[in-house]
C-alpha cells in the first residue's frame with residue numbers, strides 16, 4: 001500500500017503515514033539503504049520492526065529524500081541533511097514521519113486495553129474520571145503519546161514520564177492539549193495536537209514559544 005494519509009499540522013509541519021501491507025522483501029527491493037541502515041536492519045529481531053523501518057524509507061523516498069539524507073545522533077534521534085526537523089514513529093502496521101521547519105516530536109500508538117491497565121504508572125488518574133472505557137483508552141493513549149513526543153523533542157537522558165512530564169486537563173474532542181516538562185530545575189511548556197488515524201492515536205508536540 002502506498003502513502004496512506006497526510007496531515008498538515010500547521011503551515012510549517014506535515015505528517016506522512018504509510019500503511020504497511022508489504023512484506024520485508026518487497027519493501028527492501030523498493031529502497032536503497034546506506035551500510036549503517038543495512039546493518040541495523042539485519043540486527044532487528046522481528047519482521048514487524050524491519051517493515052516499520054523500511055516503510056519510513058518509503059516515506060522518505062516519496063518526499064524526494066533517501067536513506068542517505070537521514071542520520072542519527074548517539075541517542076538515536078534522527079536528523080535530515082537539509083536541516084529540516086524530522087521525527088519518526090512506528091506502531092504495528094503504520095509508520096509515520098513528520099517534517100517541519102520547527103522543532104517537534106511525534107508518536108503513533110495503537111489503541112489497546114493494555115495502555116489503560118498501565119495508565120496509573122504514567123498519568124494522573126483523575127484525568128480519566130467519568131469517561132467510557134473506549135474514551136479512557138483513547139485518552140490514556142494520547143497522554144502516552146504526549147510523553148513520548150516530548151521525550152523525542154528533548155532527547156535527554158534521565159527524563160521519566162511520570163516524574164517529569166505532566167499533562168494538563170483536556171477533552172478528547174478538542175484534538176489539542178498542553179503539557180509541561182519539569183526537569184533539571186527548569187519548567188518548559190509544550191503544545192500538542194492529536195488525531196485519530198484508523199485504530200491509532202497520532203500525537204505531535206511542539207515547544208511553546
Ligand SMILES: CC(C)(COP(=O)(O)OP(=O)(O)OC[C@H]1O[C@@H](n2cnc3c(N)ncnc32)[C@H](O)[C@@H]1OP(=O)(O)O)[C@@H](O)C(=O)NCCC(=O)NCCS
Pocket residue numbers: 053056075076077078087088089090091106107108121122148151152153154155156159160161162
Ligand atoms: C526513544 C523512544 C522515545 C522511542 O519510542 P518507541 O515508542 O519505542 O518507538 P517509536 O516507534 O514511537 O519511535 C522510534 C523512533 O524514535 C526515534 N528516536 C529514537 N531515539 C530518539 C531520541 N533519543 N530522541 C528523538 N527521537 C528518537 C527514532 O527515529 C526511532 O525510529 P528509527 O530508529 O526506526 O528511526 C522510547 O523508546 C524511549 O526511550 N522512551 C523514553 C524512556 C521512557 O521514559 N520510557 C517510559 C517510562 S514510563
